[in-house]
Every structure is written in C-alpha cells, then in structure tokens.
Amino acid sequence: MKKKLTGALLSLSLAATLAACGSGDGDSAAQSPGASAGAGTGEKTKITYWTIDRQDVDYMKQLIADFSKINPDIEVEMSVMADNYTQSVDIAFASNQAPDVFRTSDFVSFVKKGYLMPLDDMISPEMKDRFSTLMVEEANMFDGKTYSLPAYGQLWRLIYNKDLFEKAGLTEPPKTIAEMVDYAKKITEANKSTGAYGFAGNFKSSTSAFNRVANPIFSLSGTSVVDGYNYKTGQFDFTVYKPLLEGLRQMKLDGSMMPGVESLDIDPLRAQFAAGKIGMYFNHSGEPGVYQNQFPTNINWGGALPPTIDGSRTGSVSVLAGHYIAMNKNTKHKEAAWKFMEYVYSFERQKTYHEKGFAISIVPDVNAAAAKPSIPGIEGFLPTKYDALYSPSPLSATEGKVEGVKAGSSIVKYMLEGGDADAILKDLTNRYNTGLQKAKEAGDTKTAANPSFDPAALQGSMAK
Numbered sequence: 001m002k003k004k005l006t007g008a009l010l011s012l013s014l015a016a017t018l019a020a021c022g023s024g025d026g027d028s029a030a031q032s033p034g035a036s037a038g039a040g041t042g043e044k045t046k047i048t049y050w051t052i053d054r055q056d057v058d059y060m061k062q063l064i065a066d067f068s069k070i071n072p073d074i075e076v077e078m079s080v081m082a083d084n085y086t087q088s089v090d091i092a093f094a095s096n097q098a099p100d101v102f103r104t105s106d107f108v109s110f111v112k113k114g115y116l117m118p119l120d121d122m123i124s125p126e127m128k129d130r131f132s133t134l135m136v137e138e139a140n141m142f143d144g145k146t147y148s149l150p151a152y153g154q155l156w157r158l159i160y161n162k163d164l165f166e167k168a169g170l171t172e173p174p175k176t177i178a179e180m181v182d183y184a185k186k187i188t189e190a191n192k193s194t195g196a197y198g199f200a201g202n203f204k205s206s207t208s209a210f211n212r213v214a215n216p217i218f219s220l221s222g223t224s225v226v227d228g229y230n231y232k233t234g235q236f237d238f239t240v241y242k243p244l245l246e247g248l249r250q251m252k253l254d255g256s257m258m259p260g261v262e263s264l265d266i267d268p269l270r271a272q273f274a275a276g277k278i279g280m281y282f283n284h285s286g287e288p289g290v291y292q293n294q295f296p297t298n299i300n301w302g303g304a305l306p307p308t309i310d311g312s313r314t315g316s317v318s319v320l321a322g323h324y325i326a327m328n329k330n331t332k333h334k335e336a337a338w339k340f341m342e343y344v345y346s347f348e349r350q351k352t353y354h355e356k357g358f359a360i361s362i363v364p365d366v367n368a369a370a371a372k373p374s375i376p377g378i379e380g381f382l383p384t385k386y387d388a389l390y391s392p393s394p395l396s397a398t399e400g401k402v403e404g405v406k407a408g409s410s411i412v413k414y415m416l417e418g419g420d421a422d423a424i425l426k427d428l429t430n431r432y433n434t435g436l437q438k439a440k441e442a443g444d445t446k447t448a449a450n451p452s453f454d455p456a457a458l459q460g461s462m463a464k
Contacts, residue, residue: 044073045074045333046074046077047075047077047337048099049077049078049079049099049100049101050079050092050101051078051103052081053080053103054267054294055292055293055294056356056359059352059356060078061078063343067340074336079099085105086109089110089115100327100336101327101341102326103324104148104326107147107148107396108396110147111142114329116147116329117328117334118145118146118147119148119341127149130364131149134150137391138392138447148323149324150323150324150363151359151363152359153320153387153462155319156284156318156319157216157285157380158303158305158307159280159283159301159302160280160302160304161273161276161279161299162299162300163301164190164198164276167191168191169186169190170183173304176311177217177307177308179307181250181254183198184197184198184251185256194276195277196278196279197257197258197259197278198256198279198280199251199256199258199278199281200272201213201261201269202265203261203262203264203415204262205266206409206411207399207409209412210407211226211408212282216317216318217307217308218309218315219316220308220386221309222312222314222455223240223315224315226318228395228407228428228432229394231390231393232451234447234449238425241411242421242425245411245415245424246421248411248415249415249421258272258278267294267295269281270287270291273301274299276299282306285303285381286358288357288376288378289375291377301377303377303379303380314456316386316387316455317386319362319383320392325341325344347369350366351369354367354370354373355370356375360382362389384462385460387462389458389461389462393447394439394444397436397439397445398432398444400439401436401439401444403435410427
C-alpha cells in the first residue's frame with residue numbers, strides 16, 4: 001500500500017486552467033502527480049509543482065494563471081509544503097507520488113537518490129549564457145551535469161524590532177556578539193510589561209537554526225567558516241564558534257531568550273515577531289515578503305548586517321546561490337514540465353519577482369535591469385559590499401556519515417544546560433572531519449581545501 005502524504009501539504013489546487021476558459025466540469029477529484037486531466041474542451045496535460053516558499057503564494061497564483069494563457073493545454077497544480085519538506089519528498093518518491101517540478105532543498109542528496117532530471121539537453125545556448133557565471137558543482141551541477149539553475153540568493157541579516165530597541169534606549173543594531181547579548185538583556189528588561197524578549201531562534205530545527213545565526217556572523221568576521229566548514233583548510237572547525245556558544249548560553253541564563261525556543265519552528269517565531277514579542281533573530285532576504293503577505297505586521301522592523309566577533313568586518317556574509325527548481329527524473333510530462341520551468345526562470349518573471357521583494361536576484365541581467373524592490377523592510381536586505389556568493393559547504397553530505405549526536409543538538413543542549421564548550425566543539429570538529437572523509441570516499445562530495453580562499457577579497461563582488 002502506498003504511503004499517503006498526510007499533513008505535509010497545504011494543497012492550494014492552483015490549476016492554471018482557472019485563468020483560462022471556465023470549465024463546466026464539476027469533478028474536482030484529486031489525481032496523482034503527472035496524470036492527464038480532461039478539462040471541458042479537450043485533454044490537458046497536468047503537471048504538479050511543489051514549493052516551500054510561502055511568501056510568494058499570491059504571485060505564483062498569478063504566474064500560473066499567466067502561464068495557462070500562453071499554454072492552454074497545460075494544467076499546473078501547485079502545493080505549498082509545510083515543515084519537513086525533504087522528508088515529504090522522500091516519501092513522495094518512495095510511493096510514486098512525486099511532483100513533476102519541485103523546489104530542491106537537499107540538492108546533492110536528491111541527485112544521489114535519483115530524483116532529479118538532467119537539464120542539459122533542454123537548456124538553450126541563450127539560457128546557458130544567462131546563468132554561466134553562477135553555475136557551481138554541488139550547488140546546481142553534479143558530475144558536470146546540470147540539474148537546477150540558480151535564481152535568487154539568501155542574504156542573511158540580523159532582523160530586529162526597532163520599536164523594542166527604542167524602548168530599551170538602543171539606537172542601532174549590535175556590532176559584536178557581546179553587544180547582541182547585552183542588547184537582548186536590555187530589551188527584555190525594558191519590555192517586561194508586554195512580555196517581549198530580546199532574542200529568539202527556531203531551534204526545533206537545531207542545526208539549521210544555529211547556522212542561521214553562526215554563518216552570517218562568522219563569515220563576515222573573516223573566519224572562512226560556514227556550516228562549521230573552513231573553505232581555506234578543507235576541514236570542519238567548530239572551535240571558532242565558542243564566542244557564539246557562550247553568548248547563546250548567557251542569553252538563556254539572563255532570561256532574555258524567548259522561552260521554549262528549543263521547540264520553536266520558524267513560522268511560529270515569525271508570528272511572535274510580527275506581534276512585537278521578539279527583539280532580534282536571524283534569517284534571510286525572504287522575510288520582507290513574509291511580513292507583507294504571510295504575517296502582516298504594523299511593527300517598525302528592519303534588517304541589518306550581522307554583528308561580528310569583535311566588530312570588524314574582515315570577511316563577507318555568505319550568500320548561498322545554486323539550486324532553485326528541478327524536474328522529476330521520472331516525470332511522464334518532460335516537455336510540459338520544462339515549459340513551466342522555462343517560464344519561471346525567464347528574465348521577465350525573475351525581474352518581477354525581484355522587484356516585488358520576494359527574494360533578491362543574483363542573475364546578472366536581472367540585477368542590471370530591475371528596479372529597487374518596493375516592499376517594506378527590503379532596504380536592509382539589498383546586496384552590500386559585504387555580501388558574496390559562496391560555494392555550498394559539504395555539511396549535508398557529511399552529516400549522514402557522522403556518528404553520535406549531531407552539531408545542532410549538541411549546541412542547543414549546551415545553550416540550555418551549559419557544559420564544557422571547548423570539549424563540545426573539539427568533539428564536533430573531530431567527528432565531522434571523520435564523517436567528511438567517509439563522505440568523500442563514498443563520492444558524496446568532492447570538496448577540497450582552497451588555501452587561497454579569502455573572504456575579504458570577495459567584498460564588493462555582489463553590490464550593484
């Protein structure tokens with residue numbers, strides 16, 4: 001019996017036919033992905049699209065409707081995924097219910113599992129030229145084959161409530177980890193009457209949550225470390241994270257971290273921030289769209305460059321490019337799926353997406369022509385000289401090979417309970433390097449040391 005994808009989908013049934021001719025067919029029974037559907041006047045090819053992006057739902061509805069006008073023989077049904085997206089994709093492929101087109105999340109794993117269709121024979125020379133400077137092995141390519149094209153970058157920032165800052169007598173974002181800890185305490189003390197706290201993180205997803213905080217801080221600090229991996233040495237080195245571990249622990253001891261963060265998901269965190277209950281957290285350039293569409297808010301908020309270890313900016317904030325949407329290797333409707341992907345990746349659609357502020361484009365022709373996004377809060381997320389594109393770290397390939405407690409769980413445990421930070425970080429470094437070696441031997445990653453890697457030299461590479 002097939003497993004059912006219960007609770008994983010917020011199915012929107014965004015059939016492209018809604019914007020085309022109306023159908024007198026009242027049958028709305030669900031069909032399996034990739035099935036063909038009759039729609040009143042003739043046979044339509046039905047393709048399914050899964051996404052984890054919730055901030056752009058209304059825009060994607062309109063995009064699908066516009067696509068249907070140009071391609072009236074294709075019906076697109078979009079589903080917006082809830083949490084545990086990667087697991088949902090795994091279940092869908094195991095039960096032959098996988099979508100035709102879908103957002104990639106764990107790129108290398110998806111390729112290795114045989115989920116993705118190589119696109120090389122479909123990409124036109126003109127399209128290849130548009131993305132040529134952004135193609136990266138293990139980001140959108142694997143063993144020289146292209147599986148997904150880049151589109152948008154996640155520009156990481158400290159997100160803060162200016163109203164809570166003002167009430168605490170704070171006039172600007174923190175410049176160091178120590179200041180961040182101090183600010184969190186002052187915000188909490190100044191806002192006791194409203195139950196607001198100085199800091200929060202979605203630590204239910206412990207590794208992801210920690211990296212949302214650590215990556216921008218330590219890449220801008222010039223450590224060459226992202227996801228615990230040092231690009232210069234080609235080895236994991238968690239020991240650099242000690243100042244942040246101690247800072248997170250201190251905020252917990254001070255009572256300035258929102259209670260229950262160890263079980264907090266990102267959307268509940270956003271809801272609390274929109275309600276004025278959180279002073280600071282870390283996330284990326286998708287947040288302006290979130291607070292305009294998903295969690296509308298009246299608070300005065302903004303995004304700022306992250307603090308650093310000592311206040312100096314000797315590196316560049318890591319912007320991960322790479323994969324966006326991909327095609328199911330087993331789709332029965334390759335031509336229709338590719339038509340939809342071409343439309344989503346087209347210059348005009350990406351330009352509009354950027355200008356509406358749903359995400360920040362990294363594609364050169366889009367950035368050269370696009371107007372500044374018109375959406376509240378976007379100013380703090382636009383590329384600066386301190387943002388730079390990084391190749392993906394080997395974290396996802398490594399973690400499956402790591403024995404024992406994973407990094408995120410170890411770090412959150414320390415944050416909640418304390419312990420020997422040096423011993424914890426040294427242990428993680430050793431175990432992750434052992435896992436990295438196993439991942440290399442298994443062919444899961446080909447990452448190698450880059451002794452000439454210089455995050456400071458990358459400054460200015462993205463700013464327009």
